[in-house]
Amino acid sequence: MKNLLQGTTKADKVLISVLIVVSLSGIFFMQEVMPKRRTVLIEVDGRPLYVLPLGRDRIVEVEGSRGKTIIELKQEMARVKDSPCPTKQCVKQGWTGHGVIVCLPNKVVITVGNDNDDVHTVADAITR
Amino acid sequence: MDTVITISVASHSKGHAEQAIDSAFSEIKRLEALFDFYSPDSEVSRINRHAGLSRVTVSPDMLTVLERASFVSKETGGAFDITTGALLVLYDFYHGIKPQQRAIEKHLPLVNYKAVHIDKKDTSVFLEKTGMLIDLGGIVKGYAADRAVETLKRAGIRSGLVAVAGDIKAFGLKPNEKPWKVGIKDPRAEGNDDTIATLDLKDMAISTSGDYERHFILEGERYHHLLSPATGYPAQTCQSVSIIAEEGALADAFATGIFILGPETGIKVIEKMGFGGLIIDKEGTIHVTSNIREKIEIEKPLTRDNKS
Amino acid sequence: MQLRDNYRIALLSAYAIVLHGFESLLPTPIPWLRLGLANIITLIALCLYGIRVAMIVTLIRVTLSSLFTGTFLGPGFMLSLGGGVTSTLAMGYVLHLVPRLFSPVGLSVIGALFHNMAQLLLAYVIIIQRWGALVLISPFVILLGVVTGTVNGLIANLIMQNLKKDGEKAQNTGNIIRE
Numbered sequence: 368m369k370n371l372l373q374g375t376t377k378a379d380k381v382l383i384s385v386l387i388v389v390s391l392s393g394i395f396f397m398q399e400v401m402p403k404r405r406t407v408l409i410e411v412d413g414r415p416l417y418v419l420p421l422g423r424d425r426i427v428e429v430e431g432s433r434g435k436t437i438i439e440l441k442q443e444m445a446r447v448k449d450s451p452c453p454t455k456q457c458v459k460q461g462w463t464g465h466g467v468i469v470c471l472p473n474k475v476v477i478t479v480g481n482d483n484d485d486v487h488t489v490a491d492a493i494t495r
Numbered sequence: 496m497d498t499v500i501t502i503s504v505a506s507h508s509k510g511h512a513e514q515a516i517d518s519a520f521s522e523i524k525r526l527e528a529l530f531d532f533y534s535p536d537s538e539v540s541r542i543n544r545h546a547g548l549s550r551v552t553v554s555p556d557m558l559t560v561l562e563r564a565s566f567v568s569k570e571t572g573g574a575f576d577i578t579t580g581a582l583l584v585l586y587d588f589y590h591g592i593k594p595q596q597r598a599i600e601k602h603l604p605l606v607n608y609k610a611v612h613i614d615k616k617d618t619s620v621f622l623e624k625t626g627m628l629i630d631l632g633g634i635v636k637g638y639a640a641d642r643a644v645e646t647l648k649r650a651g652i653r654s655g656l657v658a659v660a661g662d663i664k665a666f667g668l669k670p671n672e673k674p675w676k677v678g679i680k681d682p683r684a685e686g687n688d689d690t691i692a693t694l695d696l697k698d699m700a701i702s703t704s705g706d707y708e709r710h711f712i713l714e715g716e717r718y719h720h721l722l723s724p725a726t727g728y729p730a731q732t733c734q735s736v737s738i739i740a741e742e743g744a745l746a747d748a749f750a751t752g753i754f755i756l757g758p759e760t761g762i763k764v765i766e767k768m769g770f771g772g773l774i775i776d777k778e779g780t781i782h783v784t785s786n787i788r789e790k791i792e793i794e795k796p797l798t799r800d801n802k803s
Numbered sequence: 804m805q806l807r808d809n810y811r812i813a814l815l816s817a818y819a820i821v822l823h824g825f826e827s828l829l830p831t832p833i834p835w836l837r838l839g840l841a842n843i844i845t846l847i848a849l850c851l852y853g854i855r856v857a858m859i860v861t862l863i864r865v866t867l868s869s870l871f872t873g874t875f876l877g878p879g880f881m882l883s884l885g886g887g888v889t890s891t892l893a894m895g896y897v898l899h900l901v902p903r904l905f906s907p908v909g910l911s912v913i914g915a916l917f918h919n920m921a922q923l924l925l926a927y928v929i930i931i932q933r934w935g936a937l938v939l940i941s942p943f944v945i946l947l948g949v950v951t952g953t954v955n956g957l958i959a960n961l962i963m964q965n966l967k968k969d970g971e972k973a974q975n976t977g978n979i980i981r982e
Binding site: 373374375376378383386387389391393394456459465466469471472478 | 873906909916937945946
Binding site for chain 1: 656688701735737
């Protein structure tokens with residue numbers, strides 16, 4: 368074990384400690400500041416398509432540039448069940464309760480969190 | 496009514512939703528047939544043909560619309576008046592032709608909402624003078640939205656939005672548990688989708704009358720279709736008026752009437768009726784009734800960025 | 804010497820590609836936990852042979868890996884490239900600026916950080932364009948960078964110490980040797 372840590376400098380330790388403190392406090396801060404309702408935002412090609420609450424389990428299909436991405440919502444989490452991309456990284460990512468799942472080739476972005484009220488949802492209709 | 500109609504519905508079953516939407520569209524089509532000013536087969540045209548001649552038996556829908564119209568005429572002191580049809584025909588918005596002063600003066604006596612006699616007992620309508628023409632364009636889209644929503648509700652739909660051109664009625668909450676969001680068109684923006692304000696619409700209707708719909712510009716003056724019953728010329732008081740009310744027919748008719756009345760008097764009438772209103776006056780200043788001031792989100796027209 | 808450099812580059816690139824390929828086969832129970840094992844190679848290359856070698860190894864690794872997985876020139880490739888180049892540059896620059904301040908462990912953390920930040924930025928530009936989501940996950944990303952950077956750095960450090968013991972011309976505090 369001593370061997371493993373040999374050669375590490377003080378600067379290393381300072382850097383690591385500072386970063387850990389910064390990130391942990393950031394996470395803590397976020398949880399406190401935003402206990403809003405949990406929603407999932409699904410965007411395709413940059414356009415918001417769905418904003419769904421996480422309360423109800425459901426399966427959503429969206430059409431991307433390569434085909435259908437199937438998204439599953441269960442309890443407080445979401446995952447990509449299947450997607451038409453070569454490496455299927457998005458599927459491998461599994462269930463997420465917080466954060467973003469992206470299928471790059473199909474241009475699908477799924478954001479799970481509290482934050483989705485920020486999204487500038489386009490009006491459903493325009494009165495003129 | 497060569498208008499674009501959009502119906503959005505939230506439902507657990509796609510088949511169910513489609514059925515309901517079909518019924519709603521049929522209902523709107525049926526109403527179109529009754530109220531189309533430009534179609535000789537419509538009930539409205541039949542009434543107009545018999546002006547000064549005889550009573551015409553009409554459908555319950557027609558009776559309802561005429562009664563609502565009369566109500567709004569009274570409340571707006573005659574600013575909303577369906578008999579302005581006689582003036583409307585003098586204008587050609589497609590070719591940009593406006594009538595001579597003489598023609599307007601000749602037709603002005605035909606404009607009088609009180610000369611529309613409704614008889615509820617024998618469900619008939621009579622226009623007093625020959626040459627009178629009623630045009631229901633200022634109320635019928637809102638009415639159609641009301642009826643369409645009723646059709647959807649009867650079909651078991653619990654959340655939806657019906658837009659008959661720019662007259663919108665929304666009920667229930669969307670799947671994300673938020674109300675339907677409606678934007679108010681910026682009267683001076685190029686695109687149809689450029690909004691100047693947005694608000695949530697829950698179990699309410701919204702209607703907008705604007706000077707940009709049917710219009711042409713002649714010698715620097717804007718001639719639009721919202722004609723003042725008093726002068727025969729387009730009212731030059733506002734750019735647009737949006738009314739939020741429970742009933743689409745009232746929202747539609749009042750939007751037209753308030754436009755003619757102008758911002759100062761208009762706001763008072765809206766508040767008296769307990770409706771919500773947003774008026775953009777001739778200079779572009781936005782007036783909002785106090786009851787919706789908190790609920791409306793006014794965007795700065797200059798720096799709008801959709802992808803934030 | 805050119806020849807010796809080329810030999811080293813080829814060898815290191817091969818290691819890097821294998822490590823990358825191996826890592827992508829591992830199941831990821833935790834999302835976003837990309838160990839970035841190939842960066843160990845980059846770091847060793849940097850410490851032993853200099854920034855030029857390290858950069859070439861990175862470029863070869865990113866390009867060939869993406870060719871093998873069929874994602875060449877795709878968005879994933881762009882992210883890998885951006886991340887890899889940025890992190891190598893950052894580490895090289897820090898090493899050049901303050902040679903003894905950080906050990907390979909510290910350098911690796913810096914590299915990981917820059918790698919992730921570059922990827923976030925590129926993801927924003929290329930697809931996501933919702934910086935709200937990015938801000939949301941940035942503390943996690945920093946934490947992840949610190950953890951993986953430390954782990955990779957320690958492994959690289961260990962390897963380099965063993966190499967030194969084997970008598971190669973290597974330093975264990977990150978001095979650059981140029982030939």
